[in-house]
Amino acid sequence: MTPEELDFEPFDADNHYYEALDAFTRHVPAELQPRVVQWVEMDGRKYHLVGGRISHAVVNPTWDPVAMPGALNAYFKGNPEGKSPIEMLKAREPLPAYYMDNDARLALMESQGLGGVWLFPTLGVIYEELIKDDVEACAVMMQAFNRWLEDDWGFAHHDRIFGAPYLCLGDVDAAAAEVDRVLAAGARIVVVRPAAVTTATGVKSPFDPHFDKVWARINEAGITVVVHAADSGYSTQGYADNTFSAAGISKGNYGGPSIGSFSIERAAQDWLIQAVFQKIFDRFPNLRVASIENGSDFLAPMFRKFDQTAKKSFGWFDNHPVDTFKQHVWMNPFWEDDVHEVADLMGTDRVIFGSDWPHIEGLPQPLDYLVEVKEFDAADQRKILRDNVVFLNTPQPL
Secondary structure, eight states: OOGGGGOOOEEEEEEOOOEEETTTTTTTTTTGGGGGGEEEEETTTTEETTTTEOOOSSSTOOOOSSTTTTTTHHHHHHHHTTOOHHTTOOOOOOGGGGTOHHHHHHHHHHHHHHSSEEEOOOSTTTTTTHHHHHHHHHHHHHHHHHHHHHHHOOSEEETTTOOOOBBSSSSSSHHHHHHHHHHTTTTTTEEESSEEEEETTEEEEETTTGGHHHHHHHHHHHHHHEEEEEOEEEEETTSSSSOOTSSBBBBBBSSOOGGGGGGGHHHEEEEEHHHHHHHHHHHHHTEEEEEEESSSSHHHHHHHHHHHHHHHHHOOOOHHHHHHHHHEEEEEEOTTTOOHHHHHHHOGGGBBBOBBBBBBSSSSSGGGGGGGGGTSSSSHIIIIIHHHHHHHHHHOOO
């Protein structure tokens, strides 16, 4: 199956930019930058100092040179050649303009055969964990980062590139004001990390009524909330290094497999389960959630747990939790997951395509994903590759 065989242009629900050198400083007042993000040089290399701590989440946060898209593709396919992931990451290229420029990206999308993309942070979803205890700094980073995003990418560039403003919920009033601001600026989606929220009075579930003023605004506007893979602060409980790395490679080294590589799925599953258990969708029935880059292997056992909990929790649920989940949540499987299993569990109208391009864990080219959906009929291919995301990208206001 090739792009030429399609009679439509797919919409990629998981594209990424690489942040500009001043993405975390441009709109942050100088006096607050030490509490948010600064550049430092150590041993001849540049690093981000986040809340006073050096981040090793990526080897080179300047992105120049940068690893090739899908560099670890073979590794995630099962590593048939038995190569070290470090060896796979040796190839680098000078930073292309389309990783940082919206018009250059638009031109590239033409050659890739994409009609639209949701565009997410690379570092922006990682840094909240490092400063979460400084609630004011989190709010400042959120506001400044979203203004940089609006400057450089826009929230709906040519109605084809849709940058996702990032929400930190710790200061609920600041988060509510930021939702109002980005909605007025044309945002179609917002993105959050799958994690509990650190507030000035302690840690709370994001579905606690404390945050209802944020959810109410999103519910009324009818935009989609994306819960995207991030550093969610999950500990390996001493089994392995806790340094966050989506590829499981810490500080440029590979010491073998680690349970840390499962932190993304663990965090997403907890977030999605608790959303149903705390009845966020009952309180806000117009809420739509897209789970992006979190995988889907946990879906079947999660549904079993939902069923068991529903039987044990007499009178708590107005609707069966599986039904509630399937009504309000859309799933983007990892490209290496079984998309047919997800479709069987959720229905093809709740499955969305995302390539994670141009990250090293993603696909070398977004439409390399076509092989995964070749056995679906034409109508279901169109749903998964385009129509479901177009629906989520279209506000459904009350």
